[in-house]
């Protein structure tokens with residue numbers, strides 16, 4: 001109407017204020033039969049849609065109703081009673097499968113209706129994700145809610161032309177709007193985002209040291225848990241990992257969890273664990289696991305790194321034109337060089353020559369080592385470029401508790417904090433926050449929140465008792 005007669009629209013104006021123009025709706029007289037037919041069609045479409053979307057719920061209502069009509073209310077009542085008793089029995093005998101097939105689905109339906117759909121319009125409008133154009137309101141579409149044991153996942157179709165960044169910037173508004181502690185926004189398929197609202201933090205309490213793998217594992221090592229409760233495996237073979245975190249952030253638990261996971265492979269000769277421990281306070285505790293490949297003095301550390309470079313070059317010469325990737329074997333084991341507080345060897349090293357040797361060896365290993373089976377796992381307190389100029393040579397990064405918001409992007413790369421990596425907000429209370437961090441892998445820009453298991457001194461002593469001598473030169 002307005003498009004056909006552009007001059008007419010002022011006739012329908014009800015009020016204008018500087019920020020808002022309100023139109024009186026245009027009333028078109030319609031014959032009653034048309035209105036009735038439209039209403040009937042809508043009702044029918046609604047019934048078909050409901051049956052299509054919720055077949056089980058419809059069946060659950062239809063069967064007792066049908067039995068009631070055919071055989072009376074006593075028989076009709078029998079079905080829901082039998083179903084309820086069955087469900088109760090299932091709930092108590094197999095809680096895990098009940099939760100997966102029934103509990104979480106019921107919960108998803110309930111939070112869809114009671115939380116997300118009920119508050120959708122006001123939250124979208126107030127957070128600025130809805131749009132008003134020509135007096136009409138356009139809302140992003142709430143597609144589906146699924147529940148995991150720890151979080152609600154809300155799939156959303158964005159408005160045409162909207163970007164995921166706009167949602168990431170309003171993650172805080174969404175969390176408060178739906179009364180959830182946090183909201184993380186991830187990109188689904190084009191035009192869609194998934195909002196993850198954690199209900200309970202599975203990472204809020206320390207995770208005891210994980211069992212030592214029963215078989216040698218090399219590629220991905222069990223480290224701890226992800227925020228969705230799934231086990232977290234850290235890929236080490238074919239990459240290098242930088243773990244950055246303020247003092248007391250729990251960097252040690254990442255290093256020790258990696259060592260613990262690799263011990264069977266080291267015992268089988270498929271992995272060599274090398275340790276550089278300039279502070280002498282971390283890896284020295286399990287020193288006998290590393291045999292002669294342990295160094296604490298900066299000069300010894302530089303020697304050890306150069307020895308790794310020599311191995312790397314030897315392998316590169318042998319592999320050239322023969323093989324392009326490394327396969328761990330007893331003759332060519334996967335070499336994992338653990339470096340605690342790498343800044344002691346680089347930025348804080350006063351001997352310039354030593355510092356240059358160390359940096360050159362680290363840079364050579366991080367640029368050329370992964371294809372020939374050498375990985376560096378380095379821990380660092382201060383992530384500034386002046387402290388570790390080669391930090392970008394580490395493909396995979398982990399940000400544990402950091403002191404300032406700006407440090408998050410320094411560690412994980414631009415935009416990581418906007419994508420939900422709130423490493424500066426991790427609790428400094430060790431019980432709650434030590435070992436917790438955000439992981440950003442080379443292959444995936446979405447940061448994942450993870451907690452490393454806590455390998456205590458007692459666990460390390462037990463590891464030493466079982467595996468001492470593992471690192472002796474073969």
Ligand SMILES: Nc1ncnc2c1ncn2[C@@H]1O[C@H](COP(=O)(O)OP(=O)(O)OP(=O)(O)O)[C@@H](O)[C@H]1O
Nearest residue numbers: 206247248249250251252253430434435452453454
């Ligand atoms: N994964 C963990 N879960 C629970 N508590 C932990 C964990 N990791 C470490 N802690 C606790 O936090 C304290 C500090 O840990 P840790 O020494 O590993 O930190 P750090 O980051 O290496 O600190 P620094 O850089 O000062 O050496 C430990 O003494 C321990 O009590």
